[in-house]
Amino acid sequence: MKNHFLTQSFNKNPVILSIFSWLCTGMIIGIADSLWRISDTYEIGAEKFRPFFKIIYFIKEFFFYYGLGSFILSILLFLSLFYLSKKNILISSVICTAAAIFFPFLYKFNKQLRFDFLPAEVNSHTFILEIIVCGILIFSIFLLLSYSILNKKYAISVGIGIFLLLLYAFPSFEKYEEERYFSKEAEKPHKRVILITMDTTRYDHLSLFGYNRNTSPNLIEIAKEGVLFTNAYSQVPETDPSHTTILTGTYPQTHGLYENGMRISNQSLSSLAEWFKKKGFRTAAITSRDRLNPEKLGIKGFDYINFPKLPQSEKYKWKYSSSLPADRTYERAKRWIDNNYHTDFFLWVHFFDPHWEYNPPAPYNSKFNSGYKGKVKKYFGFVFDKRKQFTKDEIRYAESLYDGEIAYMDHYIGKLTKYIEEKIPSSSTPPIFVITADHGEILGERQESIHFVFCHSLFSYHSLIRIPLIFRWDGYLPKNLQIKNIVESVDIAPTIVNLIDPSAKFECDGNSFYSLFFNKNSYGKNCAFSMRAGRKSNFEHFTNDEFSITTDHWHLIKSCDSIELFNIENDVFEMHNIAKSNPAQVSNILSNLNLWIKKHPKA
Template structure:
């Protein structure tokens, strides 16, 4: 199955909704053909902390994401997209640079670590190609102080959530609707503290919200029993539904400005969230599937809808893929494109995280290598390796610490690291006290 160009059609918001009732997209092993739309605008939407298996289009039992589902029905959905980190800053920097965390140097939870100015970015390459560039983000870990503003004509934050920046997005689109543009929109909607509105609670039939101060302590008291995380899951799903409503409003803005028939839209997330599947809540400290499996959907004029089964790197492929679709030749981003076929060893995805104050707990610096059937977890701090057979153990609960398969995976990881040496060491960012407090409010403090 290939990605095909067909005659462009105007996909209005009404059409997007109608498509939900049509036959399911065809499932294919991988996109076999290149796709370009050099006259198109490019829009990147990132909903923070959104695990794929809580998105309706990925099979979740709750209707958490009707607007994202509508995009998936008319676009290419990647079923097995894995983030390159389990927290916001390194994953988004991988999106913007095409570099893995080990390469761009921002990996550890150090609040003053930023992207080096010498590293090329997606926005800078789009600007060089003649696109107007703008970003409206939730800030905090995406603050300009960390290098996220590099290459953007406009980089603005009015609040953490999609709703907070919607009016500015509307105004900016009105000013730039007649020129080619690259627009990046980000919101923390499903991130703690899991904000919902009454309409979200009604839509999902959620119980009354627990006391706000009680959520995090409850997670610690519940220990390893995932079934006790239901209050978290309810609030998380409600927050996803809230974010989805504003994704729908963003798509409506593109439609109202007459832009949908000449815009490429990529929707994704930086990481997921865990609810005691491995004894912890939230994200950042582990690299299991629940915190790395993210949605990845591309919608474009004439792009045939399908579902791609192949394992792909989510974060690091965003920038190179969008530049390729836009027809930007000789760009400086080194990462893989989603159009690239797997290498000789098959699909391989590497992710990592580091929280230095948890080194004594066996966490600290972690790295995973994933293939179609296995996961290798490397506890870098103490040198231990664990292998998971995800065919028989999809939840990654039964680690194997010896055997020939483990040795082969270790060798594969070593070859991968040799091919992806560090480019730079993350620079030091001047972070003001207000930003430090915002980081702490989201649980990012070391």
């Protein structure tokens, strides 16, 4: 080993090989990230590149975020290992290269890394791991310096070490100056709008609406400080179309995105993000599901987009989906807030947790379990084989897991709203919070009647389209107000616009319910409309469109082969179709539905 060329070179200048080790580590992780996307999220734009340029792009991105501090610490660690191992290059190289992968933990701990390799919640195992790694690195650095001081011939290493430590501190000073500027700028009267959407969140499984399980204590607290709409309705029980309706204020027939995997067909539509961008606001979308990427949906106006990776091949990109849990969504939103809280912004944050499969982390996976010790079947939707159908205990257990997902999500929604409130100075304008859901969920109640257990999107039942809706703006909107008037998802965008500018008009299908906040004599809508678009299916019923209309007491569903009418006051789960016994009521409600269908033809 002593006569080896690398050994001789390293003995003359050990820093060279340590730099080489760091560069190799960065290239390996950068290439791996471009091929397999090790990081859970990546910035919009990279997917447009060809494979070769993707590799170059991710290497560049990796080195940019890996940072000067990691570079310096890698050199110091290598030197310390080199001396401690009695100049054994092989041991030093292997250990240093492995350790270099963990430097992002340290940088994330110092809030200088933009995306993390592992989630780090305070008091979590990962958080503790970061502290341990940080401690080991610092110990190694000081051990090297101490060793050098005791041996005068290594005095040069002491000078190099001190110099490098000063260089390492430089980014922290820069960060400190940046934070000072942000803090001073944030005190000015900026307007900040945060739209939070909860995927697959059934209204009657929220303690906010009187559910007997305490699934949403944070939503309750937020609603106490704001306005709760108790009769809000989604226009389509499917994720992509419903979010498109929320963000554009248009019905599915207008925007043309009818089911997951599609793109807006009406290119002339304006989005809420575009409106804010024209007003000089920074706009951002942080979603927890790979397919809910505004750019892929055709929703324009977002400056910053952050969504989960899609590890599957392009061939299966619409068949499968990747998602992130609430803790990761919270961390990503928090990082964006840290860099943008000092200015006007519109931020959309999407939580995916209540969606199937119901798999909340501990302790939420047992929080509402009454003692069932079996397993949940891994299939959903239609179950025609009676041998495979869910037992009552299995359905109740699945419900407990679903409720656990809601409680887990609620915890992080509470954390996010509190963090934003604490981040914004009291001298500035309070943030505007808007919290809603895209649709609800069927939870086993349809197994007996139509052999359908869990999921959504194929039907328009009340449990799928009634959604929670909260507006909160401290000092501007009333507190602890419940509004029973009917409102729709299409009304959310124009209402947000009027909160920013009461005289502004937002071109869309919806109507602003701004006046409902301040005038008790104002009226909402007489009814809400929804639709489920036809799709490829072995069942003729699902190849045709289905429409529904909801009033204060009635819910009517019109499909190609039937008319269903339910009294939603007395029949909450819609088990009794009373259309035949109420022909006059059907005729009256159906006429309103047909007028709406005629007024909004499919794009």
